[in-house]
Amino acid sequence: MMTRRHFRHFVFYPFAALTGLTSAMWLAAPFIAEHYLIAYFQEQDENVTVGKLSIDFFPPKVDLKNIVINxxxxxxxxxxRAIFEVEIWPLLTKTVHISExxxxxLNLVVAQHEKDWIIAGINTSQFITPEDQQEPEATEETAENPSAPWTIKLPSFSFTDSQVNLSRQPDxxxxxxLDKFVLTNLSIKDLSGQELSWKGEVALSTLVNETTLSLESKFDYSPVQASADVDIKNxxxxxxxFRHFLPSPYNEGKGQLDLAGSFQFSQQQVNGAPVFDVKxxxxxxxxxxxxxxxxxxxKVSTKSTSxxxxxxxxxxxSAEQLxxxxxxNLQSTxxxxxxxxxxxxxxxxxxNTPFDVKRDKQGLAASGKLDVQLEQPLFTQAEQKAQLDMLTLNTPFDIKQNELGLAASGNLDLQLGKSSFAQAEQNxxxxxLTFNTPFDVKQDKQSGLTANAASTILDMNELSLSSESLAVQxxxxxxxxxxxxxxxxxxxxxxxxxxxxxxSHGLSVQQAGNTADYATFNLSNTLSLQKNGDTLSAQNSQLSIDIKGLKGTQSDEKQFSLGAAKLTADQLDVEQANQQSPAIKGTNLNFTSESLDSMLTNKKRIASWxxxxxxxxxxxxxxxxxxASLAQLSVMDLTVSELVADAGNKQTLPPLSHIGSINVEKIEATQDGAKIKQITTDSAKVSLILDAQKRIENLVFVDVEQQNTPEPVLKNPNVPREKDAKNAVSNTQDAEQNPAFKAPYYVILDAYDTTGASSIYVQDKSISPTLQRSLDIDTLSLRNLNTQKKDQATVLALKARNGKYATLQSDITIxxxxxKLTLKSDLVIREAELPPYSSYIANVLGYQIDSGQLDLDLKLNADSGVLSGNSHIVLREFDLGGRKESSSVIKAGAVPLNIAVSVLKDSDNNIDLDIPLSGDIEKPEFGWQDFLLLPVRKALFSASSTYLMQTFVPYANVISIAQLAGDQLLKIRVEPLIFEAEDDKLNDSQDAFLKQLVTLMKDxxxxxxxxxxxxxxxDLGLEKPPVSIDNDTKETASNLAQKRADHLKDYLVxxxxxxxxxxxxxxxxxxxKSSKPRIELNF
Incomplete structure (x- = not known):
């Protein structure tokens, strides 16, 4: 039993002593700590001032105020101020509870001088010993008895209004x-944990020079799982x-970065593996x-990027599961x-890109949308340059990939504003530009690759492409x-x-002086393509190509224009197999065109339709x-070879040929020949204009100065014929595969017809007077032309008129x-006026033709080159003029031809001849001109010689050639019909004369x-007769005189x-001097 004495000696006195000792230590601790603190800094040659130093033991607490070291x-x-307080009783449970x-x-000065670091005026190098600089020796780990870990709790901690001034001088x-680190606020709340498990809240606000950082976080961490809420702002x-912390050349940069954000992070163990989540x-x-x-x-620079x-x-x-x-969202300026x-x-x-990406055992899946807008981009590399006003890209997408394959779908929408791309001299x-395409692509191991797009559209405006020699717009x-x-x-x-x-609209191409452009171009078709090994096939169906306003100009002044053209095809297929030539097949192709014009120069038209x-x-x-087979080919209003006159010039030459329409029906053609059912030309007009040197003036294909006088074509005995081909094939081995002779290309034409007002106009300035004649074709037809069948006859029929009265009709079977030449022919000519052709006939007859009219019935047959036939000729009022100075003057008879012609005339002043014809074209001396005209000359002399011998010999001393040449024969003389000067039409003053002339001819x-x-x-507007006139004036006067005669004949008819x-x-x-404008009349 404890007595008072025992209590006093064993409890009260020890407790009182302990209390006194503790109180003494509590009272003395601040002074002792301050003493040693001051003494230490004095050893460092620094002074320290302590405003307040308070130390408590129950509970343990340290409180510092106004500390200054200099x-x-x-x-x-x-x-x-600094406060640190720990509760005592939790220590008994191995818990450190920091209550405050x-x-x-806190302001701290830190300096670096070479390798020495001086913190708060204290050189830290004095604390480093040689042993500290040696690498630690490896020590064996000893097993320690595990014990319960300590727990730390910190309800609140704040670190505020502090800074560190750092001075670095390595050299x-x-x-x-100089750098300044400012800690505006660091606060920790409800921090607790033991070993590797911690949780709490942290808030940090700091400044590094001009850089600020503000961070708040609530976390809970353990080796098994962890979570954190992080908020970054300001x-x-x-x-x-902090450029001096950066290596070169980054330390030369400048700029500012602002950062704010928040997220929730968690980590947990699933099946022994960490799983990380950010939400x-x-x-x-x-x-x-x-x-x-x-x-x-x-270099990288930006004014503003977020x-x-x-x-x-x-x-x-894991990398396989995320x-x-x-x-x-990114914005940059x-x-x-x-x-x-x-x-x-x-x-x-x-x-702007919303996205959703997932990867797991089934594969990878990604979906989202890429939305990009780019203004005024410029890209350059060496001589390459690309510049755009605006780029807009909008692409939603959905991609899936697994062990079976890949599937991707979405829509690509691209828009470009005004853009230019340049490289060297190319621009x-x-x-x-707008481009839009939805896409759906799939690829798997079994079926391969498939891709589908419902609609892909590209639109581009005002495209311009240029290079050194090419420009396209x-x-x-x-x-x-x-x-x-x-x-x-x-x-x-x-x-x-x-x-x-x-x-396409408004295309223009220029290259090396050549230009081509069109107004519009349209193409549509359905394309199907297959490739399997070495076989490639392509099918085009419902093909339609339409072009309007096509024009082209070459550097040599050639020009081409086409108002409109359209091509359609039901099917157009191409197939190539085993590197062979491609096989092309077209079905029901149709082509239409309008307003074609092809010019050799500005004044020479090649063709137009x-x-x-x-x-x-x-x-x-x-x-x-x-x-190939063709149902129909038609051409309307075709003009070939035309000289284009200057504006205001009314004197233009007609084109070489103008055809109202050409219609070709049912053509079948191969590499060997062609078969045509029908060719029809309507209103075909051919105009042949010869100059004084017999060069064709209205032929634009060959320059007039380069035209040569036609030379006779020599017969070529080596021209191949059908029998030569047959002989060559029969005498050649494997002739079908390796022919030694290829047969000529054959043509089969069932029918050819000319309709409408067709004509051939000839103007020959090489003769005087100039020939101007037009042959109006009423009928021109051909039947059964076949160059494949030897026994096939071809029939040609012609009906034509010259002027109002002369007619020509011919039927030829060949x-x-x-x-050798085999044919049957009939030719009938009525009322053909001969004077216009005088210069041509004079070369054979030897005399000019003053007047005369021809009726001709010619039957000419040929059998294997042997000619036979008969020519019935009627010459009315046939008079020859002066002898032509030519080597072709008649040599066969002693009587001049002009006298022979006179004596052959009957009572009606006509010459009637029947001339048999015969010859062999295979003979070297044969010539068609001599064959047709020499019999006429011989017939005239033969018929007249007998008559002259019987009729005129008795009067030879009275009648002479001179008398005949002097027109001494009795003939009716008629007064001339007088005209007003420069007038070619009949007038009232001539009525009495004309009535008497009509009455006379009727009587x-x-x-x-x-x-x-x-x-x-x-008629030339002259008051006095000139000495001479030029050819053009003479031709004008002759035309006036001819019109007077034409009008008189029209009146009489x-x-x-x-x-x-x-x-x-x-x-x-x-x-x-006494001449008058008139018409001379003779009976």
Whole structure:
């Protein structure tokens, strides 16, 4: 039992002593601590001032106020207040409970001088011993008895209004670098944990030079699982404030980065592996006035760039199992990137991308949308340059990939504003471009690759392309590809199909002085393509090509224009197998065109037409072999070879040929020959204009100065015939595969017809007077032309008129493939006026023709080159003029031809001849001109010689040639019909004369009248007769005289006089003083 004495000695006194000792230590501790603190800093040659130092034991607590340490030059450490308090009783349970912890107003000076670090004025090198610099020796780990871990609890801790001033001078020859680290606030709440398990809340707000950082976080961590809520705000990074921490060349940069964000992080163990989750991630970054060099020639700069990530969540199990969702938004203005000679810049960039990515055992899946807007981008590399006003890209996508394959779908929408691309002397630019295509692509191990797109559209405006020798401009281009489908199996067999539409407006191409342009171009077709091994096939169906306003000009002044053209085809297929020549097949092709004009120069037209159409064309072709059929070919208003007169010049030459229409029906053609059912030409007019040298003036294909006088064609005995081909084939081995002789290309034409007002006009200025005659064709037809059948006869029929009265009719049957000429022909000519052709006939007859009219009935047959036939000729009022000075003057008879002609005339002043014809064209001396005209000359002399011998010999001393030449024969003389000067029409003053002339011819029904137009110098507007006139003036006067005679004949025919009784002779020009404008008349 404890007594009072025991209590007093063993309890009270020890407790009182302990209490006193503790109280003494509590009272003395601050002074002792301050004493040693001051003494220590004095040893470091520094002074320390302590405003307050309080130490408590129950509970343990330290409270410091207003601590100042200086080294005579500056304060190296100041502390406004620091409190640290620990509860005692939790220590008994191995728990450190810090009930209060606070640091406020700590200012610390840290300096580096070479390798020495001086903290708060204390050189830390004095604490480093050689042993500290040695690597620690490896020690064996000893097993310690495990014990219960300590637990730490910190309900609240704050570290505020503090800063560290850092001065670094590794090289004393270089000025020191100064940095300031400011801790505005560091607070920790409800921190607790033991070993590796901790949780609590942290808030940090700090400043490094001009860089700020603000961070708040609530965390709970253990080796098994962890979670944290992080909130970053008011964070700003200035490159200038810590550039001396950066290596070169980054330390030369400048700029500002603002950062704000928040997220929730968690980590847990699943099946022994960590799983990381980030939820509600929101990140906002802002970069302003960045100018960051990356190398000597590399650089990045931007005025303003912001990057934000919102609504983002991520889960990471492993590289094979992860997921991420969110939205990325990027905006940038006035940015620039450079690397070596590559540079890129833009005024503004906006990017928005919501995304959802997932990867697991089933595969990878990614979906989202890429939305990009780029303003004023510029890209350069060496001589390459690309510049755009605006780029907009909108692409939603959905991608899935697994062990079976890949599937991707989405839509690509691209828009470009005014853009230009340049490389050296090449330049491409356009005003705007839009491209849109949905896509659906799948690839798997079994079926291979498949791709589909419902509609792909490309639109481009004001395209311009230029290079050193090429310039292309296109006002508008539209390309639409619909129903695109592509498949490729594992054997690389390809199948593709699409529906294409192309529209182009205002295309212009210039190259090396050549230009081509069109107003509009349209193309549409359905394309199907297959490739399997070495076999490639393409099928085009419903093909349609339409072009309008096509024009072309070559540097040599050649020009081409086409108002409109359209090509359609039901099917157009191409197939190639085993590197052979491609086989092409077309079905029902149709072509229409309007307003074609082809010019050799500005004044020379090669050809033009109003319309040209091809319908029902089908063909197959491979290498040189082809087979084609055509339902119809038609050409309207065709002009060939025309000289274009200057504006205001009314004297124009007619074109060489003008055809109202050409219609070709049912053509079948192969590489060996062609078969045509019908060719019809309507209103065909041919005009042949010969100059004084017999050159064709209206032939534009050959320059007039380069035309040569035609030379006779020599017969070529080596021309191959059908029998030669047969002999060559029969004498050649494997002739079908290796022919030694190829048969000529055959032509089969069932029918040819000319309709409408067709004519042939000839103007020959090489003779005087100039020949001007027109042959009007009433009928021109051909039947059964066949160059393949030797026994096939071809029939040619012709009906034509010369003027109002002369007619020509011919029927010819010819065998074109006969070894030698074989034909049957009939030719009938009525009322053909001969004087216009005097110059041509004079070469054979030796005399000019003053007057005369020809009726001809010619029957000519040929049998294997042997000619036979008869020519019945009637010459009315046929008079020859002066002898032609030519070596062709008649040599066969002693009587001049002009006398022979006179004595052969009957009582009606006509010459009637029957001339048999015979000859052999195979003989070398044979010539068609001599064959047709020499018998006429011989017949005239033969018929007249007997008559002259019997009739005129008795009167030879009275009648002479001179007398005949002097026109001493008794003939009816008629007074001339007088005209007003320069007038070619009949007038009232001539009525009495004309009535008496009509009465005379009606009374004398057998009489025949010869009318000769005469022009006087008065018709030329002259008061006195000139000495001579030029050829053009003479031709004008002759034309006037001819018109007078034509009008007189028309008048007489109208009054009931038969046209066969009125003959017109060659017009004359009378320049004598007493001459009058008139028509000379003779019976």
């Amino acid at each position: 080294d005579k030059n500056q304060d190296t450490l100041t502390l406004k 912890a606070k640091i406020e107003g 004393l020859n270089v000025p020191a670098e 964070t700003r990074l200035l490159i200038e404030s 509600n991630l929101t990140l906002n970054t802002q970069v302003d006035n960045l100018n960051l060099p990356l190398g000597e020639q590399d 990057l934000s990530i919102s609504k983002a969540n991520a889960r990471f199990v 997921a991420a969702t969110g939205t990325i 006035q940015s620039f990137f450079a690397q070596a000679d590559i540079a890129a810049q833009f005024d503004k960039l906006t990017l 491409v630019q356009f005003d705007n 296109n006002q508008q281009l539209h390309i639409a590809l619909n129903d695109i489908a592509l498949t490729m199996d594992n054997d690389q067999a390809l199948t593709a199909s699409l529906l294409a539409e192309i529209q 109003k319309n040209a159409d091809i319908s029902g064309l089908s063909f197959t072709q491979q290498d040189k072999d082809f087979d 065998w074109p493939l006969a070894d 004398k029904k057998d009489s025949q009248l010869k009318a000769c137009g005469v022009a006087s110098y008065l 109208k009054e009931g006089i038969s046209s066969s009784r009125v003959f017109l002779c060659s017009p004359e020009v009378d320049l004598s």
